[in-house]
Amino acid sequence: MRLHRNLCFAVIDGLHKIFNENEYADKVVQQLLRRDKRWGSRDRGFIAETVYEIVRYKRLYAEIANVKEPFDRDNLWRMFAVWATLKGIKLPDWKYFETTPTRKIKGRFDELSKTRKYKESIPDWIDDLGIEELGESAWAKEIEMQNEQADVILRVNTLKTNKKDLQLKLQSENIETEVIPNYPSALKLIERANVFKTEAFKNGWFEVQDASSQLVADFLDVKPGMKVVDACAGAGGKTLHLASLMENKGQIIAMDIYESKLKKLKIRARRNGVHNIELKVIDSTKPIKKLYGKADRLLIDAPCSGLGVLRRNPDAKWKLQPEFIENIKKVQSEVLEKYSKMVKPGGKMVYATCSVLPSENQDQVEKFLTSEAGKDFKFVKDKKILAHKSGFDGFYMAQLEKNK
Template structure:
């Protein structure tokens, strides 16, 4: 492979924003692409994939390359060099790589790959936490799966099109896809590409949504005509799926505390022709209290550590801190206590996270059911999805019925 200096420089600049400035990888890449509009799709693809690989293996590469913070510009070139050598490529004869020998890199790599926290490139505290929660065997398998590149999955918008028809339309636009067995609305890209430029996307025929995430909305068992509340709607990926399952009939209320996310949801809903969605910004407790006991279904897609989606957001494991888990668990329990009051008798509450930790999942539901607010609910079903088992993101969902 021939490496172009301007692209390698771009990789180094993006890594500086991620590692030193704390910017998330996707935002750092967006900034770099705006700065270099002359780059074609191949150039952008090289920079993005290289950055994500280095971010994913940050700890391992640092150990192999003897890189220690605080990072300087030369360290980002050294990260790149380790990536090149471990991928069995030849380093360019540039001054930045002077003195780096493949033999030395491989000799340091061989003993490290026998130790899980180095091999899978995770902080010590996270490795200990995962093993304590899932057991050594499952945690080891799951870490390996979460370090693989995630497939790109589309969800066909059944308000407008079937997955089979969407597959044909995308084929006409040069995008090859496969139906995903067991996931009725899902199509998987055969090759990565910018699907947002297609006419099919502009016409609202699909959204990009992982197959595991696509299991959450059906778990609510909605039917047309219901009143459904998405309590933590965000930009609305699951809200839009619920609208399709409701066939645009009934009332779908999307709540959130962030106005910009609800604005994005409105744009997406307009494109998807989802007309039964009503957004409500939570400005005070009254917004929620007015809905008390009124909903047939409530979804709490709770904020979490996001450990189930590390394949997509590998920089999250370097931004997470052990203290965050305690804080987010408190938030999750508060959400369960507050939003469960919106469910009418006989209605269903679904609690979901994109985490794989029992402390954010089964234990939260157990604690809620023992609380004063949870005593009128019963657990109907819970489900845990793992990347190492199911091949997609890690997710947890629990369905609870209000019985009193």
């Protein structure tokens, strides 16, 4: 493989923004890919995959390159040289690579790979937390899996098409997919491709949504005609899934504290042909109180550490701080306490997170059930999904029912 100067410069610029300006990797990569219209899919793939790979293994590559944060551009080129050397890519005779100790890099890699915090490239405190909550064996497998590149999974929009027709449509656009057993609405891309440019996407035939995430709407047990509240809707991936399960019948109230996210949901709903969603910004306690005792179903897709989705957001492990975890647990408890009041007697609620930590998951549910707010609820079932067991994102979901 030959390195092209303009593509490498794009990677370095992206890493500078992510590591030194604290920008989000997915946003930075999107900006980089728009930089030059002449770049083909291979060029764009190189930029995206290289940026994510170096972000994923920042601690390991920085240690091998013997550089410390904040990284200046020379430091970033050294880390890039480590990445390229470990990939077996011949370094061109550019000034940035003049002093690269190629032989030492491989030896250093072998040496550091004996220690998990370097091998899997994670902060000490996250490693300690993972061991404490999941145990040594499960955590070792989980964090290794969280460094694998995630598959691209589509969710078929059954309001507009079915799995077979979507497969044929994508095939006509040179995109091959395969069915995933036990995931009724999911298709997996056999090779990565930009699905957002397809006619099928523009026509609202599918959304990109991980297989684990697709289980949440199913878990809520909705029926057409119900009044359903999605209390932390965000940009609405699960809201849209609920709408298709309800066959566009009944009412979904999609709520979030961020109006900007609900605006994105509005655009997505239009493309999906969904028209039973009402959007509500949570700008005070009023919108919640108005719905006390009204919801047949309530989804609380709670804010969390995101430690189940590091494969998709590798920069999150560098942005996370121990105090954030403690604060988010308080938020989860408050959200459960306040939002659960929207469920009517006999109604059901699902509490979900994209975390693998029991302290954010089953511990929160147990705490809620023994609280004043949770005394009218009973535990029905839950599902704990670890990435190393499922092959998909780490997730948790618990279904609770309110007494009649």
